[in-house]
Amino acid sequence: MSKADTHTARTDLRVELGERGYDIVIARGLIEDPSAYAGAIRGQRVLIVSNDTVAPLYARAVEHALSAEHEVDTLVLPDGEQYKTLATLDTIYDRLLENGYGRDATIVALGGGVVGDIAGFAAASYQRGIDFVQLPTTLLAQVDSSVGGKTGVNHRLGKNMIGAFHQPTRVLADVAVLDSLPAREFAAGMAEVIKYGLIRDRPFLDWLDTNMAAINARDADALIEVIRRSCANKAEVVAADEREAGQRALLNLGHTYGHALEAELGYGQWLHGEAVAAGMCMAADTAQRLGWLDTDQCAHIERIIAAANLPIAPPRELDSARIRSLMARDKKVAAGTLRLVLMRDIGDAVVTRDYGNALDATLKRYFAK
């Protein structure tokens, strides 16, 4: 990479969390720019944690940027959700201890959501907590994992069952690394972006509508705006949730449907974002049946999701009864009744149990049996 000279714009978004607050810096060419790290790394020693897909592309640039001021080592994990385990976590502890890293060491997480989650949890738990810096390399990780402080690993009996809340000292969202992101993964990240517009930011949705061509061409300025607005929305929701319990549940628009699709299709067949995209269209259908959205609005939602190269419906051949049963297992089942996140209007979602037969009607529409 030698694109630092192509810097077009830079945005700093502050995530306000008192003394645990931090900046999300969004620009092109950040990870290779030594000044981008200044002030985010207290001690001398840095362990970069990456995976065997991302490290060959970007680890050297990060090592080079950090090596003037720090002693840098890199640990490369195998790529894949199946390695998001306690056993992989232990290999990070091994490296930290074999090399005598102290409490003032910093972990730099270079990769997508899996690397961020596992490296973040290593930082949360090594010697009861050391600093970490996130360099998310997928659009999904840039718009989703950058805010909220969730770290952790999977257990054979459940995803993300072991973990901690641990805030990074900085997030560097470098849009240049998205150049190497496969098209399907890029689109999957856009599902979460569109979600922020649908649940609470109509002006952002309109902006996405207008700028989808530039976004799909991965124009740097467009991507910076995509990431900034998404992170700002998530930060507001997360902050609001500390006052008003349940706000955070809105982030699950399309996810209750989507999780059921993922489980029924087999994890890894559809990307999470693809399942969420189809799930958001299904949620729009349920809302329409309740009279909350009209036909034009549903068509508008489908159009923007399709424009982002995402599916607007699940495969017809799935069994609606099985999908319904999988949805009922979702964690948003409180006191026995499945709660859904539904739009009352575009840009205004709520959590509700009052959907009557509308959900069943939606399932009947989308599935052959």
Add this chain to the structure above:
Amino acid sequence: MSKADTHTARTDLRVELGERGYDIVIARGLIEDPSAYAGAIRGQRVLIVSNDTVAPLYARAVEHALSAEHEVDTLVLPDGEQYKTLATLDTIYDRLLENGYGRDATIVALGGGVVGDIAGFAAASYQRGIDFVQLPTTLLAQVDSSVGGKTGVNHRLGKNMIGAFHQPTRVLADVAVLDSLPAREFAAGMAEVIKYGLIRDRPFLDWLDTNMAAINARDADALIEVIRRSCANKAEVVAADEREAGQRALLNLGHTYGHALEAELGYGQWLHGEAVAAGMCMAADTAQRLGWLDTDQCAHIERIIAAANLPIAPPRELDSARIRSLMARDKKVAAGTLRLVLMRDIGDAVVTRDYGNALDATLKRYFAK
């Protein structure tokens, strides 16, 4: 146990930590008293985590006390520091997940420091944090682990290297369970108790001096006072450390010497408290060489440590050069110079690098070569 009727006194000590503050309740017969748990357990489901030494003695009483209001299950771990590992931790996650425990579940840690550390870390990390209640069953755990929020497990390359700060919702320090504690372990706990007097609480040390016979007879009222004063001292030190960095280091009086003794003797040969006791006498000797303590004060310190059935010196046959080298590996080495916690007076300790040749003279006195 059917000693609830022998309640002599009850003390509640509040550990002030804002919304994470909690009570340490100290009395006889607590763990079998349902009312002692009231308000400390939010949800329906409770997992008691204990070990195969403690569970046969007390698990049934705890289950019985909790079963009126809660659904209770018990997990028994193998007893011993060698099981304080990620692998054992995983068996706790297994049980929690196999039985579908949710975020409102509570872990009750019934055992000594090892059980508290590992069960506390399980609570800290299960679904990013659930509640836990501590029922410490050793004197050491009652006076030491009850305050500070440290949880975690060992790694083959270092003790307590993996963990988190996680505060309990309540600590029930039941002095009745100390009836079954072996004499050596009871004495080892007293080393930490005496330490609080030596570093910052001269009146408490005088009280210990006067009441040692009652303490050694495990008189309930005496033990309640021992635990209350110890926890209050530790809570003040931990709170002060948030304002004045380094206060917490005072808790390591005798530990730099003691850790070296433990390592050289082989872990498990001497109990931690025994090594700390000898280490505190050695620290007194170093302070005397600096003119900070006089001969009478050193004799007084040795007398009270001996009265608690603890060693006042390490085995003479150890090699002083090896001990010196092991001390230099201690974590209190900052910027290359070993720092020591030394008493300027009884009840007034400081952290210092200005001990000149006094440390070497102390080692020469205690060891044959």
